[in-house]
Amino acid sequence: MSFIEIRGLRKEFADITPLAGVDFSVEKGDVVCLIGPSGTGKSTLIRCINRLETPTSGEIFIDGENVCEKDADIPALRKKVGMVFQSFNLFGHKSIIDNIMMPQIDLLGKTEQEAESEALKQLKRVGLESKANSMPDELSGGQKQRAAIARALAMHPQVMLFDEPTSALDPTMVTEVKNVIRKLADDGMTMVIVTHEMQLARDIATRVLFMDDGIIYEQGTPFDIFENPKKEKTRSFVLKITRWNWDCTENCYDYIGMSASMEEFCRSRFMSRKQLNSCLLVLDEIFTSYIVPAYHDHDFSFELEVSGDNDKIKLTVNYSGDTDPFEREIDPTSEAIIQKKTKTVLSDEMGKRVFEIVI
Ligand SMILES: Nc1ncnc2c1ncn2[C@@H]1O[C@H](COP(=O)(O)OP(=O)(O)OP(=O)(O)O)[C@@H](O)[C@H]1O
Numbered sequence: 112m113s114f115i116e117i118r119g120l121r122k123e124f125a126d127i128t129p130l131a132g133v134d135f136s137v138e139k140g141d142v143v144c145l146i147g148p149s150g151t152g153k154s155t156l157i158r159c160i161n162r163l164e165t166p167t168s169g170e171i172f173i174d175g176e177n178v179c180e181k182d183a184d185i186p187a188l189r190k191k192v193g194m195v196f197q198s199f200n201l202f203g204h205k206s207i208i209d210n211i212m213m214p215q216i217d218l219l220g221k222t223e224q225e226a227e228s229e230a231l232k233q234l235k236r237v238g239l240e241s242k243a244n245s246m247p248d249e250l251s252g253g254q255k256q257r258a259a260i261a262r263a264l265a266m267h268p269q270v271m272l273f274d275e276p277t278s279a280l281d282p283t284m285v286t287e288v289k290n291v292i293r294k295l296a297d298d299g300m301t302m303v304i305v306t307h308e309m310q311l312a313r314d315i316a317t318r319v320l321f322m323d324d325g326i327i328y329e330q331g332t333p334f335d336i337f338e339n340p341k342k343e344k345t346r347s348f349v350l351k352i353t354r355w356n357w358d359c360t361e362n363c364y365d366y367i368g369m370s371a372s373m374e375e376f377c378r379s380r381f382m383s384r385k386q387l388n389s390c391l392l393v394l395d396e397i398f399t400s401y402i403v404p405a406y407h408d409h410d411f412s413f414e415l416e417v418s419g420d421n422d423k424i425k426l427t428v429n430y431s432g433d434t435d436p437f438e439r440e441i442d443p444t445s446e447a448i449i450q451k452k453t454k455t456v457l458s459d460e461m462g463k464r465v466f467e468i469v470i
């Protein structure tokens with residue numbers, strides 16, 4: 112039997128059944144990333160695994176024990192399964208080290224001294240030893256999340272569950288938390304992680320599970336799911352996280368709305384500031400130089416497509432009409448900027464111009 116084995120798991124709420132028969136297994140050392148649209152039961156699934164939620168039916172075996180049984184030993188389960196939430200859940204009136212010592216004393220029966228030395232060890236592991244005596248409020252979001260990870264690790268769990276551990280953080284703090292999670296993967300920690308971060312999933316996942324329709328809709332390696340999804344819903348979800356588009360006609364040339372929407376997409380992809388600025392600058396120059404003068408005779412739409420790790424960013428301008436709006440002469444400064452910031456990807460097709468953004 113696998114280390115975690117989930118069979119026919121159902122969870123019904125009064126008016127919705129987010130889990131309608133979930134089956135999957137996790138081996139020791141696996142890093143399983145769960146992805147899927149909002150509301151498809153990812154958090155509910157994670158919460159069922161450590162019994163913060165009671166499943167309606169089905170079985171969850173952890174280390175051979177069915178934790179869904181009525182007489183399941185929940186405290187023993189919680190010792191085996193560490194959990195890190197989106198919102199840190201640190202006690203605000205206790206210092207960081209107290210936060211990490213408390214569960215060890217309460218649940219594992221450790222002495223203060225043992226708990227303290229373990230807490231310091233785990234704080235060091237997440238690079239926070241200097242913050243042991245700080246209060247949670249004195250830490251940045253990224254530091255709080257690392258402290259929450261240290262608190263879970265101090266219990267020596269056999270598996271760690273993460274529910275969108277970086278989604279409440281400013282983009283600048285995401286990397287430090289991701290690096291801690293990467294290190295855990297290198298150490299061979301068994302993990303189940305709900306995340307939309309493809310780059311993280313691509314780097315560390317042994318398997319990616321796409322959830323929809325209350326089931327594990329499709330699963331495979333990161334390559335299978337992100338580059339070569341077989342099923343339609345997986346494909347459209349993955350495209351949405353790698354592609355942004357904007358139809359200028361429908362949106363009546365709302366330039367502010369368009370650039371804000373693209374910026375939001377770039378941020379959701381955790382682009383660097385330099386990448387983000389390049390995308391916005393190129394959009395701005397192309398829009399003012401080519402689109403505005405030609406909008407009487409053409410319809411336009413923009414598409415920004417990024418590779419999984421943001422190392423390739425392509426901006427495509429689709430246009431209608433018989434003439435090529437990119438043929439016209441433009442202001443030399445704008446031309447210089449566009450030339451410096453992009454490579455035009457030659458395409459024979461009339462009706463589209465593809466620019467690769469140079470970072
Ligand atoms: N305690 C609850 N009572 C009633 N409905 C709930 C409860 N918890 C979750 N739900 C509903 O179950 C569905 C699945 O919720 P869940 O939070 O698991 O989704 P999710 O995939 O984690 O979404 P997101 O990506 O937004 O975090 C949602 O429709 C949600 O409203």
Ligand SMILES: [Mg+2]
Pocket residue numbers: 153154155274
């Ligand atoms: Mg959720």
